[in-house]
Amino acid sequence: FFWLSLNVWLFWKTFLLYYQGLQYYYLHQMLGLGLCVSRASASVLNLNCCLVLLPMCRVLLAFLRGSQKVASRKTRRLLDKSKTFHVTCGVTICIFSVLHVAAHLVNALNFSENYNEDFLALNAANYRGEDPRKLLFATVPGLTGVIMVLVLFLMCTASTYAIRVSNYDIFWYTHNLFFVFYMLLMLHVSGGVLKYQTNLEEHPPGCFNPNKTLLQNMTVPKAFEEPFPDYTTEPFPEDLPVPEPFVQNSFMRICSEEPKFQSHFPETWFWISGPLCLYCVERLYRYIRSNKPVTITSVISHPSNVLEVRMVKEDFKARPGQYVTLHCPRVSALESHPFTLTMCPTDTKATFGVHLKVVGDWTERFRDLLLLHSNQDTEILPIFQQRRYPKLYVDGPFGSPFEESLNYEVSLCVAGGIGVTPFASVLNTLLDGWKCYTLRRLYFIWVCRDIESFRWFADLLCMLHNKLWQENRPDYINIQLYLSQTDGIQKIIGEKYQALNSRLFIGRPQWKLLFDEIAKCNWRKTVGVFCCGPNKISKILHKLSNSSNSYGTRFEYNKESFS
Numbered sequence: 001f002f003w004l005s006l007n008v009w010l011f012w013k014t015f016l017l018y019y020q021g022l023q024y025y026y027l028h029q030m031l032g033l034g035l036c037v038s039r040a041s042a043s044v045l046n047l048n049c050c051l052v053l054l055p056m057c058r059v060l061l062a063f064l065r066g067s068q069k070v071a072s073r074k075t076r077r078l079l080d081k082s083k084t085f086h087v088t089c090g091v092t093i094c095i096f097s098v099l100h101v102a103a104h105l106v107n108a109l110n111f112s113e114n115y116n117e118d119f120l121a122l123n124a125a126n127y128r129g130e131d132p133r134k135l136l137f138a139t140v141p142g143l144t145g146v147i148m149v150l151v152l153f154l155m156c157t158a159s160t161y162a163i164r165v166s167n168y169d170i171f172w173y174t175h176n177l178f179f180v181f182y183m184l185l186m187l188h189v190s191g192g193v194l195k196y197q198t199n200l201e202e203h204p205p206g207c208f209n210p211n212k213t214l215l216q217n218m219t220v221p222k223a224f225e226e227p228f229p230d231y232t233t234e235p236f237p238e239d240l241p242v243p244e245p246f247v248q249n250s251f252m253r254i255c256s257e258e259p260k261f262q263s264h265f266p267e268t269w270f271w272i273s274g275p276l277c278l279y280c281v282e283r284l285y286r287y288i289r290s291n292k293p294v295t296i297t298s299v300i301s302h303p304s305n306v307l308e309v310r311m312v313k314e315d316f317k318a319r320p321g322q323y324v325t326l327h328c329p330r331v332s333a334l335e336s337h338p339f340t341l342t343m344c345p346t347d348t349k350a351t352f353g354v355h356l357k358v359v360g361d362w363t364e365r366f367r368d369l370l371l372l373h374s375n376q377d378t379e380i381l382p383i384f385q386q387r388r389y390p391k392l393y394v395d396g397p398f399g400s401p402f403e404e405s406l407n408y409e410v411s412l413c414v415a416g417g418i419g420v421t422p423f424a425s426v427l428n429t430l431l432d433g434w435k436c437y438t439l440r441r442l443y444f445i446w447v448c449r450d451i452e453s454f455r456w457f458a459d460l461l462c463m464l465h466n467k468l469w470q471e472n473r474p475d476y477i478n479i480q481l482y483l484s485q486t487d488g489i490q491k492i493i494g495e496k497y498q499a500l501n502s503r504l505f506i507g508r509p510q511w512k513l514l515f516d517e518i519a520k521c522n523w524r525k526t527v528g529v530f531c532c533g534p535n536k537i538s539k540i541l542h543k544l545s546n547s548s549n550s551y552g553t554r555f556e557y558n559k560e561s562f563s
Contacts, residue, residue: 001052003088007044007096015040034110035194038103041096044270050183050186052089053275055082057282062322063397074176080401080558094156101149104451108132121261124193144188168360171334180278186548189266199260278292290327290395297351299370299389303452306418307367310343310353318344318352320425321402326354331365340455340532341397346432355456357418368453370464401530401558402426406437408528412518414445414541416533417453424457424533431464434476443518445509447482447533452482454504458497465499479503515544519553528555 018036020168055061061079082396108124112135116126124135157163158174292314300308318324318341327336329543343353358367369390402422405411405431413423423444430442431478448454461479468476518527529545531538 003085005093007047007092010047011040011044011096017100029310032102032106032110034106038107039194041103042268043091043094044096044360045100046268048089048092049182049268050271050541051281052086053272055086055089055107057279057397058398059282059286060278062397065399065403076404077401077556077558079399080269087559090156090159093125094152097152098147099144104145105132105136108135108340111135119259119261136539139193140190141188141193144184148181148184148188148538151177151184155181168362169332169339170333176334181330181449182272183351185268185272189268193263195261195263198262199257199527204255205259218397221363246332273417279329286395290393291395294394295391296370296392297324302355304450304458305358306355306456307358307363307370308342308353308355309370309392310351311392311394312350313352316345316352316394318397320344320429321400321405321422322397322425323400323422324354324394324396326366327395328366328369328390329393330369330390331362332553336361336395337362338398340400340421340425342421343428344425350364355418355421355424404558405442405528405530406439408556409438409527410441410443410518410522410525411528411530412443412445413441414529414531414533414537415539416447417449418459419532419534420446421532424460427457427460427464430477431460431467441522442477443480443514444477445480445482445514447484447508449483449485451483455497456501462499465516466504480505480509482507482509485510493521511540515547516549519549519551519555522551522553524552526554531558 015036018039019033024068040168061082065076067080067292070292103112111124112128112132113131115130116122137144154174155177156348158171294311294313294316296309296311298310300309300310321340322344323338323340325336325338339354339356341352342355343351345352356363356366400422402425405413405426406421413426415423427444430437430439446454464477465474468474479500481500483504483506529541542557545555
């Protein structure tokens with residue numbers, strides 16, 4: 001709402017500037033309100049085209065989040081809204097582009113119908129009644145504008161939820177047309193179609209030019225055909241009364257020369273050059289950083305179509321909760337996809353890993369390349385057969401809200417299905433050592449549809465549970481596993497994971513009771529709430545986090561969101 005209000009305010013201020021500005025007097029007479037609307041919407045587009053790139057500078061955001069350059073936790077949480085801000089800027093660009101296009105369609109018609117023979121420099125048309133379509137398709141500003149509208153339409157339609165879910169490839173390829181859009185935008189503003197008056201002092205708008213008026217209305221004999229003397233705006237002598245019309249009517253001011261017009265300097269360059277250069281430099285840095293393939297050490301096939309890939313990369317460092325993007329040229333020459341790290345490298349081991357759910361074309365092709373047989377998804381065993389893995393490039397790591405989970409004294413982590421992956425790296429880090437972190441109590445809630453899904457990280461949970469018992473801190477972590485569907489309940493985890501049996505519940509969590517219990521046990525503390533799962537769960541947790549309680553406990557909500 002704040003961003004929308006800011007854009008509306010900017011639109012209105014720019015509208016008034018062009019509506020009331022004397023330097024646009026003659027242009028406004030020709031184009032009417034189309035001038036004001038087109039320039040006002042252009043100012044909003046400049047701002048949003050400038051800022052829409054900044055949330056996509058992932059390395060910059062990760063640096064700000066992890067380097068403690070932003071000391072305030074509340075301010076750091078704003079960085080988690082980067083995707084939301086990017087989408088908001090994109091929607092704003094679409095809305096004001098419609099206004100901008102509509103205004104310029106009116107301007108093209110007015111340029112044709114209101115051709116000004118007195119001030120030829122103002123005209124975009126070549127003659128009165130020229131076909132407005134020539135201005136749209138036969139000029140640089142018009143043609144680039146039409147192509148930009150088509151590009152923007154493709155990007156917007158392909159960004160809808162339905163297309164992203166059904167065919168991510170379309171979204172990815174069309175979104176990379178942004179570079180074409182920005183190149184066209186730079187050409188678009190270089191046309192200089194709209195012009196303003198530069199000599200307001202010598203020629204106030206609407207003034208009386210006696211040289212031009214007399215020459216146009218009088219036939220002067222050739223013998224006396226000499227230029228009339230210039231009239232100036234000097235004050236009348238003190239002993240002569242000032243004529244009444246010159247006092248009351250400002251349109252009777254006398255000017256000494258014709259108006260001069262000049263095209264605007266393309267301000268758009270000032271707006272977008274900085275963020276565009278920053279984004280390009282970051283993309284170059286990311287390309288250089290990720291141009292060396294990683295070494296895949298093992299591939300583990302888990303139940304329910306989940307694949308674990310463990311890798312090693314020189315000088316790779318990451319923090320718990322961060323994510324990377326994977327690019328496999330044999331799967332797709334251009335595509336790369338984000339995956340949360342489930343294992344981070346430490347001082348003692350360089351291995352890091354990801355868990356990926358096999359859904360969609362990319363993950364299916366990637367799975368088939370890694371596994372000898374695509375039906376091995378029922379065994380939780382490394383593949384020891386010698387084989388040559390495809391080249392895999394890793395870009396990252398990048399920041400996420402879950403980096404903050406270790407910085408709260410109390411954290412509530414809620415996962416739905418494969419949404420457990422951001423918490424896996426946190427649990428692995430606690431297994432290596434928990435005393436160096438601020439976190440003193442962790443509530444871990446994991447909801448799955450089938451019992452087999454819990455086996456993805458059952459070993460990890462048991463090892464962490466046993467470690468905390470040995471260190472006399474069994475209350476450090478509160479594990480609750482929920483099975484939302486009862487099919488296959490006879491396959492309950494078994495003796496190997498006996499520690500988890502008492503923490504396995506049938507059904508869904510009673511979220512309100514859970515929050516009340518946490519608030520009661522952590523009186524007047526701040527609890528970090530982290531969620532990675534379905535939107536339905538996310539909305540419930542968000543609502544409960546914003547609700548007040550009688551214990552003075554404050555809940556701060558965070559949600560996983562890939563940029």
